[in-house]
Amino acid sequence: MPSASTTVDIDVSPEKMLSVITDFAAYPSFIPEMKEADIVNSGDGTWDVCFKIHVIRSLEYTLRLVQRSPTHIEWSLVSGVFKSNNGSWKLVPIRDGAGTRATYSVDISVGMFIPKTVVKNLVGKSLPSMLGQFKRRAESLA
Numbered sequence: 256m257p258s259a260s261t262t263v264d265i266d267v268s269p270e271k272m273l274s275v276i277t278d279f280a281a282y283p284s285f286i287p288e289m290k291e292a293d294i295v296n297s298g299d300g301t302w303d304v305c306f307k308i309h310v311i312r313s314l315e316y317t318l319r320l321v322q323r324s325p326t327h328i329e330w331s332l333v334s335g336v337f338k339s340n341n342g343s344w345k346l347v348p349i350r351d352g353a354g355t356r357a358t359y360s361v362d363i364s365v366g367m368f369i370p371k372t373v374v375k376n377l378v379g380k381s382l383p384s385m386l387g388q389f390k391r392r393a394e395s396l397a
Contacts, residue, residue, distance in 0.1 A: 258362035259382045265355045267393045269326050269346040272355045275393045276328060276344055277320075279304045285392040286385060303333055310381065316340060338364040355393075359386050 265272055275281075279302065282292040288308045296303040300322035307315045316335025322328050326346040332339050342361035349356050361382065 260358060260360040261382050261386050262356060262358040263386050263390055264349060265357055265390045265393050267355060267397045268352055269348050269355045271397060272346055272357055272393050275389060286388050
């Protein structure tokens with residue numbers, strides 16, 4: 256099961272970063288691979304979001320995201336092409352709260368045959384790129 260974790264410092268408060276993370280409908284506007292992100296169910300700090308992405312081919316999956324605290328979101332797979340897709344965002348205030356150290360972690364297992372080297376390459380290369388896209392989005396809105 257490929258897993259990866261990446262950390263980046265972002266020049267916005269954890270609250271601002273959290274608002275970017277939970278603005279799922281905006282993902283297609285700043286993540287090129289993301290074609291759609293639709294909330295199919297939401298409750299008190301919980302969202303079921305259907306994502307449609309194009310990475311080598313089109314993929315669709317639904318994640319349940321749960322806000323554990325104002326600085327921690329976890330997710331797990333509800334349905335879709337993966338066998339599992341678990342991960343988290345952890346936000347740590349830096350520079351007296353004016354900045355955020357964001358750590359994005361993901362652990363996935365695909366439900367179809369894709370060579371392990373391809374999956375590791377996608378996770379290893381796309382994760383830092385995606386985190387950079389979140390950083391640019393958050394800082395551009397500040």
